[in-house]
Amino acid sequence: MIEVLLFAQLQEEAGKDKILLDIKEITVKEIKEKLQSQFHLSQVKESMVAVNEEYALDGDIIQTGDTVAIIPPVSGG
Amino acid sequence: MIEVLLFAQLQEEAGKDKILLDIKEITVKEIKEKLQSQFHLSQVKESMVAVNEEYALDGDIIQTGDTVAIIPPVSGG
Amino acid sequence: MRDKLFEVVEDPISVDSLIKKVEDRNAGAITTFIGTVREITGKKKTIYLEYQAYKPMAEKMLAQIGKEINERWPDTKVAITHRIGSLDISAIAVVIAVSSPHRKPAYQANEYAIERIKQIVPIWKKEQWEDGEAWIGDQKENVPYPTGKPEIKDEDND
């Protein structure tokens, strides 16, 4: 199981703050595509992905048990 | 009478915080020379002069009733 | 208990408590940056802001900014607290405190911190106007992450 955390606009679009995916292994690029096509999250494209609280690159591999977060452009401060 | 205020090292050198000069009119340049020669204040040369709380130039004229301050290089902050 | 130097909180921030965290016998300068909720931006009138964070990661990223600062400007001490939740006009959203033996690094490191917060710390704000609301990103001003991910080092920053 991979837990995907959603924030800000993505959270509102999805109507929930997390999605559970029953997947053993997937790349960052693939999970972004999956979230766009299956969950219609418009902002995924311009978002970063964090795996276990670290920014990840498209080629990085996500495994079952990992916590993924979709990070749209930040606006703190 | 012209009141001359002394601060910091000048005050310690003179042993007092003001000097009264019985003068009607004098330029800034002249008063600096006078303080050096008569009162042996070594730091006057590198000091600025303020007349009535405004910085003054060598040619400016000081008149009886004015308050003069000798301002050695400042070191606040 | 040791004070946390890098925190995301839900209650009002005390500027004084951040100053205390960076005090040092060899500090000659402490700078603070206080980010407050501004009423007017362009022609829009803000009623309040709503901040959300990915809290554990946000605190990690704030700590990383502190580490970057200590590497670039030795002998500095840094503390950063960001508040989340609903914030009224003039409320304090973020406080950055930096101490240093000399003033120049205290200013530079402080400004570096706020720039980095706006790049890598997962915190978002939603503006509530009289006639609507929107989550704010800096999409209008910047390509979100030109190098594919937020720069962990940004040598050109000033």
Next chain:
Amino acid sequence: MRDKLFEVVEDPISVDSLIKKVEDRNAGAITTFIGTVREITGKKKTIYLEYQAYKPMAEKMLAQIGKEINERWPDTKVAITHRIGSLDISAIAVVIAVSSPHRKPAYQANEYAIERIKQIVPIWKKEQWEDGEAWIGDQKENVPYPTGKPEIKDEDND
């Protein structure tokens, strides 16, 4: 009674009270600079500092710095308090608070203020070391007043 924005005082300075003086509904950023007494400078160990001011003129000059800032960076608010007398290690000698709608001017104006204080405000410090004392001027670093008097405008400042 209106708060004094530019002050020379003999008692401890409250950073919070200066922040309050510059708060504004349209401020998005407040910067503070806190000048503290540092123990070690080079190889010298300071025991305490003694500050002296030509008080009425010093307050006038602080107000003038505020005016210069408002001209250069519109929409800023500035407050400065300098303490005099005997100050122990870590004590606060000066606090500068600047508010602005945006952060960049808040940093720039604040740094401008401390540079100008060191140029034109008639305040002097005497360092007390373990083995002596001396009034400090910036003679070692600068020609005191290259143009004959302290520059009232300094267009090259950054």
